[in-house]
Amino acid sequence: MTEPILVTGATGTTGSRLVQRLTAAGHPVRAASRKPSAAKEIRFDWGDPGTHLAAVAGVRRMYLVAPVGQADPLPQVEAFLATALAAGLRRVVLLSSSAVPEGAPVLGELHALVRRECPEWTVLRPSWFMQNFLGDHPLAVALRETGELVTATGNGRVGFVDAGDIAAVAERALLADTPLNEELVITGPAALSYADAAAILTALGVPARHRPVSVTELTQRHIAAGYPPDFAALLAGLDEGIRQGAEDRVTDTVLRLTGRPPCSLRAALLGAMAGPMPTIG
Ligand SMILES: NC(=O)c1ccc[n+]([C@@H]2O[C@H](COP(=O)([O-])OP(=O)(O)OC[C@H]3O[C@@H](n4cnc5c(N)ncnc54)[C@H](OP(=O)(O)O)[C@@H]3O)[C@@H](O)[C@H]2O)c1
Incomplete structure (x- = not known):
């Protein structure tokens, strides 16, 4: 090409x-x-x-x-x-x-x-990016400042996915000889709650706990972080779907498109800590 x-x-x-x-x-x-x-x-x-x-x-x-x-x-x-x-x-x-x-x-x-x-x-x-726990994402900023992962997801689970795996799937979709012409739901290897994610972070030396809040409180936090109010409400509303189980799934998209299994949250965080991507703390 x-x-x-x-x-x-x-x-x-x-x-x-x-x-x-x-x-x-x-x-x-x-x-x-x-x-x-x-x-x-x-x-x-x-x-x-x-x-x-x-x-x-x-x-x-x-x-x-x-x-x-x-x-x-x-x-x-x-x-x-x-x-x-x-x-x-x-x-x-x-x-x-x-x-x-x-x-x-x-x-x-x-x-x-x-x-x-x-x-x-x-x-x-x-699904939700593993990289949200890092860098400038509001979740990561609050984690650094308070040690808390603040969500309105309750015990709901998410198939967190590594941005590198999304890029790998995008590359295949861009380069494939025959156009895919389909929707691809992309997840990591496991559906995890934010409490599970907090435990993984803590085990890696980043003390973290999950603090569940209401959708209204989360909307206010997003607005305080700089999001326009209508977009902040929309984002916070997605947490309610997670609380109800909408994201409690894993797919084989990464394996099917790239030929290798998706990266785990632990591996993505470890990789980020080693650089050159943004590090925690
Ligand atoms: N975070 C999640 O968990 C998650 C999960 C699923 C889907 N998504 C979706 O992912 C998307 C965000 O993707 P991302 O995380 O790869 O992007 P990102 O890191 O948020 O970066 C946004 C990009 O958009 C560019 N940009 C911003 N305003 C622009 C403008 N006015 N004109 C041209 N470019 C502009 C920025 O480039 P410059 O600043 O260099 O111009 C930057 O490269 C959103 O649509 C979100 O809904 C996110």
Whole structure:
């Protein structure tokens, strides 16, 4: 393949890992960022249509991370996709979420869009990222400051997944000879409660305990962390689904697509502690 693969969200949790993988495998990559810092990066801003045409020029395949933190990303993505398809785009791999079925508000509306508009498509529906326990995620910030994992999930379990495994699946979906044209629910190897996660963190030397709170309290915490109120409410509401068991599952997607089993939470945290990714504490 000689055309560059466009990676939106290229500096983010999954996009950065995907850029690393594609580059290491020798594929031409165009990494999109609002603040490009290297030659292979291009300036791209969802809110600035003037940056869109140059980003998609000559591109046939794209990893799509929709505008993050917006309650209604559909208009911006729809307009951008139209530009990209007119310029020759064929394949889109959309990052969505296990919590979001097609048609559901926000990301769910984008599933239908890519399935309808793109000749070749995959929708990635990963469970909660293992990397949420690290770095700038509100969960990780509170963990560092208070030793607590604050959620409204109760005893509900989640199939936490490593962002590196999501990137590996994205890579397969982008490069497959035959387009997948399917939705993929992606999990790690085990469904764990936040109390289970706290025990794993503690065993690794990061003292942690789970503090269950109400959805209302969690919404307020997300707002205090800087999320817009409607998005904060939406995020906190997902915890209620977890409490009721919606995320208590594991899938074979990582094994099926990459040929190797998904990374455990313990291994992902150990890897992060060893660097070069952000470390705990
Ligand atoms: N965290 C979870 O547990 C989880 C689980 C399932 C699904 N998800 C989904 O994953 C997505 C987030 O993906 P991620 O974690 O890979 O991303 P991320 O780490 O949150 O990074 C966001 C990326 O978007 C880019 N970006 C932000 N605003 C932009 C703008 N106006 N124009 C262009 N680019 C912009 C940023 O690039 P620059 O700053 O360089 O411009 C950055 O690379 C969300 O849709 C979320 O729903 C998350």
